[in-house]
Amino acid sequence: MFKDQVIVITGAARGLGLGMAKRFARDGAQVVITDIDQVAGERSAQQLRSEGAAAQFAPLDVRDPAQSNALVEQLAREKGRLDVWVNNAGVAYKGPAETLPLNEWDQSIAVMLSGAFYCAQAAGRQMLAQGRGVIVNVASVGGYKYIEGRVAYSVPKAGVIMLTQALGIEWAKRGVRVVGIAPGVVMTEMVQKGIDEGTARLDLYERRTPMRRLGAVEEIAEAVYWLASDEASYVVAETMIVDGGWTAYQLF
Numbered sequence: 001m002f003k004d005q006v007i008v009i010t011g012a013a014r015g016l017g018l019g020m021a022k023r024f025a026r027d028g029a030q031v032v033i034t035d036i037d038q039v040a041g042e043r044s045a046q047q048l049r050s051e052g053a054a055a056q057f058a059p060l061d062v063r064d065p066a067q068s069n070a071l072v073e074q075l076a077r078e079k080g081r082l083d084v085w086v087n088n089a090g091v092a093y094k095g096p097a098e099t100l101p102l103n104e105w106d107q108s109i110a111v112m113l114s115g116a117f118y119c120a121q122a123a124g125r126q127m128l129a130q131g132r133g134v135i136v137n138v139a140s141v142g143g144y145k146y147i148e149g150r151v152a153y154s155v156p157k158a159g160v161i162m163l164t165q166a167l168g169i170e171w172a173k174r175g176v177r178v179v180g181i182a183p184g185v186v187m188t189e190m191v192q193k194g195i196d197e198g199t200a201r202l203d204l205y206e207r208r209t210p211m212r213r214l215g216a217v218e219e220i221a222e223a224v225y226w227l228a229s230d231e232a233s234y235v236v237a238e239t240m241i242v243d244g245g246w247t248a249y250q251l252f
């Protein structure tokens with residue numbers, strides 16, 4: 001479905017973003033892995049290429065709008081198209097609201113909310129000019145339901161859900177679909193770090209999930225793949241929850 005299409009994924013050096021890159025690459029897409037971590041990003045792109053995929057790495061700190069603008073311009077010049085942009089980059093600071101270091105708050109907003117908007121604006125301009133394109137914003141169940149100590153994470157994620165509504169509505173009639181995904185808990189470095197630091201517990205995550213297991217990277221990638229495809233042509237301004245039942249579940 002995505003053969004030769006240009007797919008850009010932010011924060012794709014590892015974790016969910018890398019899983020998405022692999023899924024689109026399977027279709028023969030031209031996948032652009034972007035990340036602030038150049039070493040891991042280059043390594044992941046190289047790994048995909050060694051498996052026969054058309055993957056490249058482009059450094060991108062989503063906090064800097066000049067960088068996302070420059071990347072979009074470069075891709076338009078070199079490839080003449082931009083089909084899908086996934087706003088996936090994220091950081092997870094945890095701590096009580098009253099003592100949360102303000103730089104952790106600022107970073108969370110900068111990466112996950114402002115970063116998503118800057119990238120969507122840059123990608124959206126190109127897609128509007130083309131009259132075609134899809135932007136997928138990665139939110140979280142944390143944007144709907146609050147876990148204590150996650151103020152820096154949940155608030156920007158809730159903002160991302162509204163960003164998807166806002167841009168989805170603004171651009172719907174001009175051929176650009178903006179959609180979102182809200183994953184439940186998936187074991188990536190982000191989640192492992194919380195467990196290692198003692199701010200999260202695997203058994204509680206499992207108990208909180210009606211399916212009694214964490215999600216797989218591939219299960220999130222598959223949902224993003226579908227959302228970005230023409231199969232989802234009437235889905236717009238919507239954030240799809242993919243969480244093993246987490247959000248629906250009233251645990252007591």
Ligand SMILES: NC(=O)c1ccc[n+]([C@@H]2O[C@H](COP(=O)([O-])OP(=O)(O)OC[C@H]3O[C@@H](n4cnc5c(N)ncnc54)[C@H](O)[C@@H]3O)[C@@H](O)[C@H]2O)c1
Nearest residue numbers: 011015016036061062088089090140183185186188189190
């Ligand atoms: N893993 C989960 O359980 C889970 C659940 C819900 C939502 N999410 C969301 O999915 C996305 C991916 O999460 P993950 O679990 O793969 O995390 P991860 O930590 O494994 O990967 C996140 C990537 O984002 C990159 N990044 C951080 N700051 C950046 C910046 N300023 N510019 C560009 N890249 C930057 C990191 O270098 C890293 O490669 C995040 O938005 C996260 O909030 C994850």
